[in-house]
Amino acid sequence: MHTEIGHNIEEAAALLRAGSLVAIPTETVYGLAGNALNEDAVLSIFKAKNRPFFDPLIVHTHSIDEIRKHVSEIPDRLLPLMERYMPGPLTVLLRRKSVIPDIVTSGLERAAFRIPDHELTLSLLRSLDFPLAAPSANPFGYISPTSAAHVYAQMNGVIPYILDGGDCRVGIESTIVGVEGDAIIVYRLGGLSLEQIQSLVGEVRVVSESSSDPSAPGMLTSHYAPRKPLIIGDIKELIHTYRDKKIAVISFSERYDVPHQYILSPSGDIDEAAKKLFAAMREMDATDADLIIAKSLPEGGLGRAVNDRLKRASHPL
Ligand code: TXA
Ligand code: MG
Numbered sequence: 001m002h003t004e005i006g007h008n009i010e011e012a013a014a015l016l017r018a019g020s021l022v023a024i025p026t027e028t029v030y031g032l033a034g035n036a037l038n039e040d041a042v043l044s045i046f047k048a049k050n051r052p053f054f055d056p057l058i059v060h061t062h063s064i065d066e067i068r069k070h071v072s073e074i075p076d077r078l079l080p081l082m083e084r085y086m087p088g089p090l091t092v093l094l095r096r097k098s099v100i101p102d103i104v105t106s107g108l109e110r111a112a113f114r115i116p117d118h119e120l121t122l123s124l125l126r127s128l129d130f131p132l133a134a135p136s137a138n139p140f141g142y143i144s145p146t147s148a149a150h151v152y153a154q155m156n157g158v159i160p161y162i163l164d165g166g167d168c169r170v171g172i173e174s175t176i177v178g179v180e181g182d183a184i185i186v187y188r189l190g191g192l193s194l195e196q197i198q199s200l201v202g203e204v205r206v207v208s209e210s211s212s213d214p215s216a217p218g219m220l221t222s223h224y225a226p227r228k229p230l231i232i233g234d235i236k237e238l239i240h241t242y243r244d245k246k247i248a249v250i251s252f253s254e255r256y257d258v259p260h261q262y263i264l265s266p267s268g269d270i271d272e273a274a275k276k277l278f279a280a281m282r283e284m285d286a287t288d289a290d291l292i293i294a295k296s297l298p299e300g301g302l303g304r305a306v307n308d309r310l311k312r313a314s315h316p317l
Pocket of ligand 2: 135136144
């Protein structure tokens with residue numbers, strides 16, 4: 001299959017109406033989109049990504065009204081968050097109506113909904129009369145794509161069209177939130193920070209624990225991972241420990257004397273570091289280094305989500 005990269009919303013819409021897949025830009029990462037109400041289209045998403053069926057997909061729409069059509073209710077506790085941060089890097093879990101096929105949610109009663117904050121994709125969604133199921137547009141387990149070129153590198157020949165919306169502005173996947181009883185639960189740390197959520201709704205519970213249990217969807221321990229071993233810790237010490245290896249370093253703002261390195265934000269800006277993280281992992285993965293060394297960021301703001309991704313991406317030699 002020939003894979004085209006372009007800005008043509010009409011062409012993307014026509015392909016999606018015909019049940020094909022299209023990679024779409026969002027402010028977080030690129031998605032691999034198909035008609036969420038068409039089981040065959042959704043099935044082909046899982047196949048294209050080589051993704052296990054127990055890992056459910058996020059449903060993308062252009063408005064809260066559109067979300068309402070596909071759910072039985074929106075808990076009062078979630079509405080302020082949705083009204084403030086949709087469109088935005090927020091995904092909410094809501095009890096679905098039966099129009100959302102089982103395959104989208106892996107059979108779970110709640111479906112994940114999100115309104116991406118990207119003009120091209122919002123226009124695309126407005127031109128369709130169905131929502132789009134879209135996981136990140138990477139093969140299962142690999143690093144999420146934050147540019148059309150990243151998508152092309154892995155989906156060339158697999159999907160017909162990549163809608164090019166430039167580099168993703170946030171660069172890290174959406175924060176997934178839902179309610180259990182009276183509590184607001186954060187199931188995945190992401191592009192909307194805990195501080196932003198808490199300043200609107202008060203304390204929340206974070207259950208985004210690392211797990212290798214496939215019944216905890218999407219929270220698999222090894223995820224977002226480069227192919228080379230990635231080791232997290234004190235960079236100076238690790239450079240010494242692995243001094244007989246060829247090393248690539250991903251640092252926050254400091255420079256080291258190593259063959260390859262990617263400085264996430266020379267000015268020490270956490271948001272910029274989050275935006276660059278996945279590009280850094282890809283770039284260092286493409287070097288001839290034996291291993292990648294990185295250090296956790298300060299925990300505030302998006303630092304928490306970056307550290308979560310680093311932890312999931314890391315595996316020892
Ligand atoms: O920013 C994002 O969220 C991006 C863009 C493309 O929107 N999408 C994304 O999708 O990161 P994906 O499939 O790579 O990760 C979505 C995760 C799943 O792994 C799963 O853990 C969780 O969302 N999820 C989806 N539906 C769920 C559901 N019904 N219940 C619980 N978790 C769900
Ligand atoms: Mg993903």
